[in-house]
Amino acid sequence: MSSIILLFLCLFLGIFFRTAKILPKETPLVLNQFVINISLPAMALFYLSKIEISTQLLFPLGVAWIGFLFAAALFITLGKIFNWSKSLIGCLILTGGLGNTSFVGIPVIEALYGKEGLKTLVLVDLPGTFMVLSTVGILTAAAYSRGKTDVKQISTRILKFPPFIAFCIGLGVALLGLSIPENLDLVFEKLSLTITPLALVSVGYQLKIERKSKHWKFLILGLSYQLLIWPSVIFVLYKFVFNQSGIPFEVCVMEAAMAPMITASIVASSYGLKPKLSSMMVGIGIPLSFITMAIWYLILNYL
Numbered sequence: 001m002s003s004i005i006l007l008f009l010c011l012f013l014g015i016f017f018r019t020a021k022i023l024p025k026e027t028p029l030v031l032n033q034f035v036i037n038i039s040l041p042a043m044a045l046f047y048l049s050k051i052e053i054s055t056q057l058l059f060p061l062g063v064a065w066i067g068f069l070f071a072a073a074l075f076i077t078l079g080k081i082f083n084w085s086k087s088l089i090g091c092l093i094l095t096g097g098l099g100n101t102s103f104v105g106i107p108v109i110e111a112l113y114g115k116e117g118l119k120t121l122v123l124v125d126l127p128g129t130f131m132v133l134s135t136v137g138i139l140t141a142a143a144y145s146r147g148k149t150d151v152k153q154i155s156t157r158i159l160k161f162p163p164f165i166a167f168c169i170g171l172g173v174a175l176l177g178l179s180i181p182e183n184l185d186l187v188f189e190k191l192s193l194t195i196t197p198l199a200l201v202s203v204g205y206q207l208k209i210e211r212k213s214k215h216w217k218f219l220i221l222g223l224s225y226q227l228l229i230w231p232s233v234i235f236v237l238y239k240f241v242f243n244q245s246g247i248p249f250e251v252c253v254m255e256a257a258m259a260p261m262i263t264a265s266i267v268a269s270s271y272g273l274k275p276k277l278s279s280m281m282v283g284i285g286i287p288l289s290f291i292t293m294a295i296w297y298l299i300l301n302y303l
Contacts, residue, residue, distance in 0.1 A: 003107035003196075007286060010197045014204020023205070031202040032266045035195055040263060041166030042191035044134070047126050048170030049180050059244060060123035063252050064098070064132045066237070067230045071097025072140070074225065088218065090144025091274035095281040096222040098133055098261040099230070101125040103196045104286060105258050108293060112254070113247050120251040133264060134164040145271040199262040206275060207283035215277040222260070222277075223285050227292040231257035235299075250300045257296045259289035 017023045051057075072093050079089040099105070102125045109117040138161045142154040158164055173180060180188070234256040238244040244252070260281045269275040 006196060007104065007107075007200060010200035011204040011207075011283065011286070014201040015207060016204075017201070018205045028202045028205050028269070031198045031205075032270055035199050035202070035263065035266055036270065037162045039191055039195040039198065040163040042188040043195060044126075044130065044163055044166035044170045045173075045180065046170075046185060046188035046192050047122070048130075048167060049173040049178075049185075051122075051126060051171075051174045053174060057123055057127050059238065059242070060120050060248065060252060060255075061128035061131070063124050063234055063256050064101070064128035066233065067099065067256060068093070068097040068132050068136065070230065070233060071225060078221075086144045087146065087273045088277070090140055090271070091268050091278050091281075092218065092222050093140050093144075094137060094264045094268045094273065095260045095278050096225045097230075098129060098137060098264040099226065099255060099258040100261050100282075100286070100289075101129045101255045101258055103199070103262055104289065105255055108258075109251055109254060112297065113251060116247050117251045120248045121255060124252060124255045129261065130163075131167065133261070133267070134161065134167040137264060137267065138164060141267050141271040141273065144273060195263070199266060203262060203265060203279050203282045206269070206279040208276065209280065209284070213276070213280075215274070215280060218277060219280050219284065222281050223288065226260055226281075226285060227257060227289055231296055253300060254293060254296060257289070257293050259285040 017027065075089050075092040075096065078084070101121065105121055105125065106118070109121045135158070138158050139154060142157045179185075231253050235253050238249055238252060262282055265278040265282045268278040
């Protein structure tokens with residue numbers, strides 16, 4: 001419960017700081033850069049170095065990859081049909097195709113399924129969501145950002161992306177069976193804890209709900225995919241094609257039903273991919289997701 005309170009408190013603090021003009025206009029930019037360059041790499045080094053590589057990773061990590069690839073296929077197709085801008089397509093792919101599997105996911109899954117559920121959540125989140133963000137996520141952001149983007153330029157951006165570098169190091173440590181020194185590991189853990197409050201304050205600071213905004217129809221489309229279509233695909237595919245069941249299956253569906261990923265929104269904003277829309281996806285998506293997640297939980301328990 002404390003984690004959920006933290007989510008809404010930081011979101012509203014961001015809104016308050018903007019309306020009260022306590023912090024400068026550059027605040028979101030500074031917070032975003034801290035999260036991307038310090039907090040996220042620390043999270044990767046802390047968690048990824050402890051992952052046990054096995055075939056059990058396949059179904060949980062598949063949640064994020066399936067969701068992102070379906071989002072890319074859907075929004076690229078719609079973008080071509082309706083002649084959307086590159087920035088709009090990129091924004092919808094990133095914010096609609098990546099779920100909040102950790103910040104929102106951890107308190108929700110722990111409350112519903114306990115420690116057993118968290119075992120599956122870690123697999124969905126790190127080799128799944130985090131890996132997607134660090135690879136094809138940053139590739140998408142670079143490809144759909146303004147200006148010329150050739151293969152060399154995109155590759156350079158990925159290789160210089162701090163979370164990707166940390167991801168490679170953390171995965172390397174896990175594959176080699178090594179461990180990070182305890183004191184350094186504690187530092188990474190404490191730095192990773194800054195992601196949720198800083199990211200949500202940044203989102204809240206940028207969140208402006210305009211009734212006449214041109215983003216509403218795209219917001220509805222993005223959240224419909226995120227909260228309804230994606231979990232439906234995982235539910236049908238895992239249950240009826242792969243015959244999955246039990247807590248791991250239910251956690252996979254619930255993780256697919258999470259609100260848009262905060263850090264994906266930050267990456268989208270950093271690359272100029274419709275910052276207002278990306279903030280609305282998170283700011284409106286998080287409270288709305290608690291309603292849709294309750295519905296999915298009832299479906300999983302009664303079907």
